[in-house]
Amino acid sequence: MNPIPALKFVSRVAIQNILRNRGIAVASVLTITLTLLGAGVAVVVVHALDGVLHTEESQASVLKVFMADHVAFASEVNLEQNLGSSASVARTTFENKDQAAQQAGSSLGLTQAINLLERSGAGNPLPASINFQLRNIKAVSQLNREVRTSALLDSGPHPTDYNADVIPRLERYIFVAQLGGGLVVGVVGAVALVIITISVRTAAYVRRREIEIMKLVGATDWFVRWPFVLEGVIVGVISALVASLILLGVGFGFGGGQGLALGVGARFALLTVLALVVAGGALGSVGSFVGVRRSLAT
Amino acid sequence: MSISTSPPAPVVMTGARSGDLARSEPPIIVFEKVTKIYANGQAAIRDASFTVRPRDFVFVVGASGAGKSTVIRLLIREERATEGHVLVEGQDLARLKHRHLPRLRRKMGIVFQDFKLLPSLTVEQNVAFAIQVTDPGRPHLKEKVGEALYIVGLEDKLNAYPTELSGGEQQRVAIARALVHRPRIFLADEPTGNLDPDAGWGIVQLLQQINHRGATVVMATHNREVVDLCRRRVLAIEDGRIVRDEAEGAYLRDGDAIL
Numbered sequence: 423m424n425p426i427p428a429l430k431f432v433s434r435v436a437i438q439n440i441l442r443n444r445g446i447a448v449a450s451v452l453t454i455t456l457t458l459l460g461a462g463v464a465v466v467v468v469h470a471l472d473g474v475l476h477t478e479e480s481q482a483s484v485l486k487v488f489m490a491d492h493v494a495f496a497s498e499v500n501l502e503q504n505l506g507s508s509a510s511v512a513r514t515t516f517e518n519k520d521q522a523a524q525q526a527g528s529s530l531g532l533t534q535a536i537n538l539l540e541r542s543g544a545g546n547p548l549p550a551s552i553n554f555q556l557r558n559i560k561a562v563s564q565l566n567r568e569v570r571t572s573a574l575l576d577s578g579p580h581p582t583d584y585n586a587d588v589i590p591r592l593e594r595y596i597f598v599a600q601l602g603g604g605l606v607v608g609v610v611g612a613v614a615l616v617i618i619t620i621s622v623r624t625a626a627y628v629r630r631r632e633i634e635i636m637k638l639v640g641a642t643d644w645f646v647r648w649p650f651v652l653e654g655v656i657v658g659v660i661s662a663l664v665a666s667l668i669l670l671g672v673g674f675g676f677g678g679g680q681g682l683a684l685g686v687g688a689r690f691a692l693l694t695v696l697a698l699v700v701a702g703g704a705l706g707s708v709g710s711f712v713g714v715r716r717s718l719a720t
Numbered sequence: 721m722s723i724s725t726s727p728p729a730p731v732v733m734t735g736a737r738s739g740d741l742a743r744s745e746p747p748i749i750v751f752e753k754v755t756k757i758y759a760n761g762q763a764a765i766r767d768a769s770f771t772v773r774p775r776d777f778v779f780v781v782g783a784s785g786a787g788k789s790t791v792i793r794l795l796i797r798e799e800r801a802t803e804g805h806v807l808v809e810g811q812d813l814a815r816l817k818h819r820h821l822p823r824l825r826r827k828m829g830i831v832f833q834d835f836k837l838l839p840s841l842t843v844e845q846n847v848a849f850a851i852q853v854t855d856p857g858r859p860h861l862k863e864k865v866g867e868a869l870y871i872v873g874l875e876d877k878l879n880a881y882p883t884e885l886s887g888g889e890q891q892r893v894a895i896a897r898a899l900v901h902r903p904r905i906f907l908a909d910e911p912t913g914n915l916d917p918d919a920g921w922g923i924v925q926l927l928q929q930i931n932h933r934g935a936t937v938v939m940a941t942h943n944r945e946v947v948d949l950c951r952r953r954v955l956a957i958e959d960g961r962i963v964r965d966e967a968e969g970a971y972l973r974d975g976d977a978i979l
Contacts, residue, residue, distance in 0.1 A: 430856070639853060640853075643818075
């Protein structure tokens with residue numbers, strides 16, 4: 423069989439079918455648009471939530487190591503370089519006693535107290551510290567255990583500091599957000615698949631005589647199936663484009679002229695649209711394949 | 721009933737008539753101890769054996785529910801034999817893979833009582849449909865469709881829709897559609913069932929012309945008059961069994977009650 427005329431014929435039949443059964447086609451597009459819209463919203467919300475959680479995570483992934491006052495500068499640098507060379511450490515920053523005093527003054531409002539102590543001759547009570555920014559929040563407690571064995575640390579009750587209680591909570595939030603988003607996308611995808619299958623099954627029922635004749639005159643199963651599959655792909659892609667337009671419209675609307683809402687970037691928006699189009703096309707083809715199978719049974 | 725009994729209109733002969741030549745060739749259709757039992761337990765065909773030679777014209781007769789249509793359905797492999805073998809051109813249909821079914825059906829022309837035309841397509845489009853769905857790139861599509869419609873005498877109805885045609889004309893369109901693949905075997909399941917006697921006789925004449933052109937014709941019917949007028953081979957089925965096989969038979973055996 424020559425593929426070009428076959429493709430032309432299949433495309434023509436698919437478009438004719440959509441136009442002829444436009445009631446079913448429009449209903450399918452609307453329902454699939456709604457389901458894909460649900461999936462799109464879930465993806466965007468999970469992405470935004472993920473962004474927030476990752477910001478929180480990066481802030482919580484800092485291990486502050488307080489140095490003892492007597493430690494030589496070279497030893498501090500050595501400790502910083504030794505631990506900083508670990509793959510789990512993204513970067514390190516050193517904070518000397520003056521910087522610590524400034525930081526405490528500005529963020530905790532302790533300027534007067536610190537000045538008073540310095541004037542009384544007691545000196546700056548705040549220790550120097552090394553801040554380890556880790557790539558993964560789970561690595562913080564491990565590094566904490568390692569660093570605590572060093573004799574260079576402050577001898578006080580808290581030689582290191584990190585948000586120990588925040589970490590498991592953040593891990594739980596991230597897991598729940600990803601699981602929830604995945605479930606929503608999965609359920610919505612399954613619903614879209616069922617809708618397409620039912621609509622193609624209905625279309626196949628409406629066109630059962632045509633299918634019967636095609637088979638009687640010797641059309642192959644694939645030739646019978648292709649127009650339906652193409653029809654499903656067209657309906658799926660149109661639904662995905664409509665859902666994408668709505669998502670982008672709402673995103674820009676809530677963005678207040680500052681781009682898309684929820685901090686969604688152009689790259690992610692484009693990827694989401696592409697993913698929806700691919701998902702719509704895939705759902706359409708799979709749904710049609712399944713939907714028309716019964717008609718080809720004999 | 722008043723039907724014209726004039727012989728078939730003259731046509732261009734492209735095949736030999738049934739006769740001595742056919743006798744020397746292997747059968748084109750073989751039923752070998754075939755039994756068909758449907759899922760509901762009903763036995764439609766019981767232990768049926770017969771052969772059909774190339775270019776034969778065979779009437780399969782019997783009352784409604786006797787099993788005539790099942791014979792046709794077995795031949796196009798719409799149904800599979802429960803027991804026994806159905807062979808078409810030497811191919812055992814039980815062993816035929818599903819993907820090779822289209823090839824079998826392209827060798828056959830099939831018409832039914834209900835015409836099976838697509839109402840949204842014109843006469844020309846209905847006939848062209850058979851080519852478009854099997855070989856969409858085939859050259860000279862229009863000419864082939866025109867030729868098929870000329871054979872059935874509807875060359876002036878190209879743009880008519882099925883609903884604008886009489887029953888006889890609709891059946892002729894179905895026959896033209898079945899002819900475009902130039903089938904070696906032509907199967908007709910009650911093709912006159914929905915037609916008045918004159919239109920029915922016209923269809924039988926057309927099938928005889930197709931047979932004259934070289935195709936083997938198997939026609940399932942309970943139209944007694946056309947069978948009696950044609951005096952062709954008759955296979956009679958009763959309750960799924962072949963009870964009679966006559967070379968120039970009538971619908972009923974002498975002494976049989978009218979069904």
